[in-house]
Amino acid sequence: MKKLLAALSSGLLLAFSWPSIGVFPLIFFAFVPLLMLEERSEKGKSVFWYGYLSFLIFNLFTTYWVWHATAIGSVFAFLLNSLLMAFTFYIFHIIKKATKPRLGYVAFIVCWLSFEYLHLNWDLSWPWLTLGNVFANVPGIVQWYEYTGVLGGSLWVLLVNVLIFKAWRKCVYSGFFDKLAWAVKSGKRKWIFTFLAVTLPILFSFYLEKNKVLTTEKGTHEIVIVQPNIDPYIDKFNMGYEQQLTDFIVLAKTRLTQNTQLLIGPETALQEGIWENKLEAAYSVRAFRKLQEQFPNLNILVGASSYKMFVYGEQKTVTARQLRNEQIFYDAYNSAVFIPDSGQVQVYHKTKLVPGAEKTPFPKILDKLAGLMLDLGGTSGSLGTENKVSQLEVNEISIQPLICYESIYGDLQKANTNLIVIITNDGWWKNTAGYKQHFDYARLRAIEQRKMVVRSANTGISGVIAPYGNVIESTKWDEAVCINTKVLLNNEITFYSIFGDYIGRLSVFVSAMLLIIAFVKGRLRK
DSSP states (O other), X not given: OHHHHHHHHHHHHHHTXXXXXXXXXXXXXXXXXXXXXXXXXXXXXXXHHHHHHHHHHHHHHHHTTHHHHOHHHHHHHHHHHHHHHHHHHHHHHHHHHHSOHHHHHHHHHHHHHHHHHHHTSSTTOOGGGOGGGGGTTOGGGOTTHHHHOHHHHHHHHHHHHHHHHHHHTTOOSSSHHHHHHHHHHHTHHHHHHHHHHHHHHHHHHHHHHHHOOOOXXXXXXXXXXXXXXXXXTTHHHHSOHXXXXXXXXXXXXXXXXXXXXXXXXXXXXXXXXXXXXGGGGSHHHHHHHHHHHHSTTOEXXXXXXXXXXXXXXXXXXXXXXXXXXXXXXXXXXXXXXXXXXXXXXXXXXXXXXXXXXXXXXXXHHHGGGGGGSOOSSSOSSOOOOOOSOSSEEETTEEEEEEEGGGGGOGGGOOTTOSEEEEEEOGGGGOSSHHHHHHHHHHHHHHHHHTOOEEEEESSSOXXXXXXXXXXXXEOOSSOOEEEEEEEOOBOOOOHHHHHOSHHHHHHHHHHHHHHHHHHHHHHHHO
């Protein structure tokens, strides 16, 4: 019963520390019950299954909303993500058992960081529950993410949990108050270290927020953000694309001025199905060109489902599909279409695709299952990701476009951009914690790159986020609305934008070394 209660406690503490669900301070001792359970368990099998229970609770409570988009996909995500977390915890137990406890707790930290890093970079990537994301709605205490990214936050969480556990484990006497008094007295040094580990990063964050001076270009740039509020389950694919485009332009005109330099629309706002071989001939592009005649300084960035035809003899991509029974191949993309006030239309293709919905992971094995997953705004199976452009340039503005799922990856941003634009359609998750968490994660992207973030979401939340992660302006959920805002361009190049997820790479190396040590010691013991 004690082990069961410990597993339940950790799962609930992890879940109720998450943004839009609970309060973040719980995360600092969420692993403590599991660490107590692990210390009292001789069998690795017990550690694995109790850990699995904890992490399944964590996944269910925090990402339950995935069910609205895809029932089968959500069950698969819950079970697999919990399995990976439990396996990581089990590996820590094996290393600790084969070496010394102190080295074991180092293994706990680096193994978990390795798991999070690898989970950012494989076919089944699902980094929504990276521990560093827990501070997304309190950006004031993690201003140092400009040096570490979210993995720095994960490191902070894991280290504090270990320190609290090691301090609290001194409590061996019965009676709560006796334990507490004895622990404070005998483990004074450990409690001091724990206190410093919690407070110093927060104090450093406050210092950065107060003293950081950003290099911004002179003058502001007027931007209009459209939130069309099209129901993705009913209206998006039943209403004609001409009507959707007309409604979009009518809504945009309510806030457009002759000084507006950029108009932004959400992911897959254009339902026409644009062929990239004939961009200027597309109905949507021609309609936007007419709008630009009324507003000569206007540049337009909007989401679309686009397609590229491969002519005979042209080398096609690995995701290209055949057009019926003809010898004609094409690729499908989730795209951001950029229509400058002068010059050619540019198209950016989403690179981080949602496993199952937009991309079949390990296609040789799972291609047959692709049809079971819900199509989230495009074509089921694997979309294309090949890009000729990674940033969009117009006048002084250098845009880093991020489409939906891409905005939870910190290491995608380019150092030489000065504005981050996120386009997304969070309506698939309905009115749940999902869309709120997704908006809050964008606040972390602003801190990591020290760039302003403008965000257009189909059903909400759209808004403007400052380089410190504070929200300047935001919309409500489920409203058709338009924002006219002014942004400053920042040419700051942060430490993180240069070196990326170096904490993850170092952790993978250290974890590999510890696994080798554990294996050798285990063989010698036998």
